[in-house]
Amino acid sequence: MGKTGRAAAAYRAYRQVSRPGSAGLMDRIRALPRMIGGALRGEYRDLSKGKLALMGLGVLYIVSPFDVVPDFLPLIGVADDFGAFLWLMGSLLGESDRYLDWERGQVPGHDRSHDKGRGRRHVEGEVV
Known part of the structure; x- marks a missing residue:
């Protein structure tokens, strides 16, 4: 992924989180274990198990000391990790937003037309 591609991915992730009516960043992060x-x-x-496996490989690539491009090479070595990080964050943010929409749709009697999408969920007998 080139420099322009990474910038575009970061901008898409930012726009996705800041879109009106969209779940906030912390709501999406809290939804990840449930998702x-x-x-x-x-x-x-x-979310297919294949895509979940790719995300897991992305995490391993970022934290692994072994890289395709060694980190000791100035800028280039860190750029591949940063590209993987941007892909992973964009994927997780997008998937968690879709998950929150799906989760809200699972609540019986919940009218989604009035939902402002702030990541709140209703659990019978609990205040969340």
């Missing part, structure tokens, strides 16, 4: 668990259990089918 991953739901995908692994087969409850949330919009």
Whole structure:
């Protein structure tokens, strides 16, 4: 991914989170464990196990000391990690937003036309 591609990916991620009516960044981050668990259990089918595996490989690539381009090369070595990070963040932010929409749709009797999409969820008998 070139410099322009990374900048475009960062801008898309920013626009996605700051879009009016969209779930906020912290709501999306808090939804990640639920989304991953739901995908692994087969409850949330919009995130395939293949894409989940790619995201896991992305995390391993970022934290791994072994890279395609060694980090000791000035700028170039860090650029591949940064590109992987941007892809991973863009994917996680997009998927978690879709998950929150799916999750809100799972609540019986919930009218989504009045939902402002702030990542709030209703659990019977609890204040969340």
